[in-house]
Amino acid sequence: MTLVTERVEAARPGLSQIPYTVGRTETASPSLAATEYHVMTGEAVASALRRLRRDERPDVIVGHTGWGGLLFVKDVLPDTPVLGYCEYYYNGQNSDFDFDPADDASEAHRMRLRMRNAAQLVTLQAIDAAYTPTRWQHRQYPQSLRDRIAICHDGIDTRLCRPNAAAEFTLPDGRVLRAGDEVVTFVARDLDPYRGYPQFMRAAALAARARPDALFVVVGGDGVGYGRPREDGRLWREVMAQEAGLGERMVHIPWLTHDELIRLFQVSATHVYLTVPFVLSWSLLEAMACGCLIVGSRTPPVQDVIADRRNGLLAPFHDAAALAGTIAGALARRGEAGGLREAARATVLAKFELEACLDRQTGFIERLAAQNDLRAAETAWAEAG
Known part of the structure; x- marks a missing residue:
């Protein structure tokens, strides 16, 4: 070759x-x-x-x-x-x-x-x-x-990307997350508007008020990604962290190995995936294969794989309040979401198995x-x- x-x-x-x-x-x-x-x-x-x-x-x-x-x-x-x-x-x-x-x-x-x-x-x-x-x-x-x-x-490698109730994920500060913890995850190659990072951060700030025990874990770099750099030269991560004001309840991790990313998905209580109408991220499908409870944007690429209340939950991309309510509701009823998690994995098995x-x-x-x-x-x- x-x-x-x-x-x-x-x-x-x-x-x-x-x-x-x-x-x-x-x-x-x-x-x-x-x-x-x-x-x-x-x-x-x-x-x-x-x-x-x-x-x-x-x-x-x-x-x-x-x-x-x-x-x-x-x-x-x-x-x-x-x-x-x-x-x-x-x-x-x-x-x-x-x-x-x-x-x-x-x-x-x-x-x-x-x-x-x-x-x-x-x-x-x-x-x-x-x-x-x-x-x-x-x-x-x-x-x-x-x-x-x-x-x-x-x-998608569904043998690697699979649910694991015994999974653990160690944060950079030493805290250990386990399945059942109130963990909200968000993953993108770069934290930019194409993948809805500003919208997620605004929604996270609102959802945090309703769910005082929730921890938000964000994985992504500071590159330009698919969009353009800010005109003021500042990083989206810095701007949105200041706006959201979540302190230690918001953990940013610039990069993970693939195995670490899978473990994060396995302990996630709710995984949020947002995108403008653009190429769908492989990470969404991997999260679904891991049995994540997905909260996605009601945009066409996501609607290609997520049907609202059948294998995940959908919310408007530009409506931070509605997105926050969907996240908070998913956390509140996460113990009842087994059917959605199973259906998410079944979707990947049926259509995207490696x-x-x-x-x-x-x-x-x-x-x-x-x-x-x-x-x-x-x-x-x-x-x-």
Whole structure:
């Protein structure tokens, strides 16, 4: 297996790596900045594939459709099957772009957003097959393309992510949390508005008044994440910690190993997951597989997997009071929520179980490889004749 990558990973048995670099864009048009970067990425990957072609032609190429890496693959290796990973198609309406009324959804921004899809559209026209993780992500693509894009998640390891009534989690200050404790959890790669961090903190401050024994554990970094940095240069974590004023009842942990994260989910009384209309976090599905009682935002990606009062609870993204009431109510009735927890795990088992997802993905790849073998055999037969 060969990885063509801009960022070299740690060495692994059976994996070779071909690094590439992308220069700086120089276009004067703001609408073309992303497109130029994607084209430059495609050119760099094409150069790397030429080096690979001299040594050994790949059986199948799998890559991301959205960043330009697959743009020129078919020009370098026209007979090699290509499978594209379709993560996200940008839309100017009913999407993350216009979800927050306070955001700048100007005509100029919409023009730049439309052009961000240019490389992806060209790529989808050229490659052999494509897939996307969820139904909601699938619906973001133009209707004319959806028939070419299968739906298949990367999968959740439900043997690792499972309920454990004996689990314990040790906080940085030495306190030990156990299943049954009144623990509210919130997890995001970075604590930013895309994942509803400000909304969660405001709701936590209100819920804390109703539940004086509740402890709020937040995991996430201080990076920009999917949004933009604050104009005042301050961190969202600092601003919201000051606004919420929860002191020791709010514990922030910048980063956890995966095993530690699973243990945190296993002791969680209520796990809060919020997102604007954007790619669903794998952490939500892992929390569900651990049997968490989920309080989620009533936004389309979450509604793809959570049905209110069937396998979790939903609340409006922008309504801190309603979200706080849902959190407080979930804590008050957490002993009666066994059915919701079981249904959350059952959802993941039925739709996102790792082995089933891997079987489906490898099936895509094997079928493409078989087509390549057939084409090669036909070519050899024609040349022999």
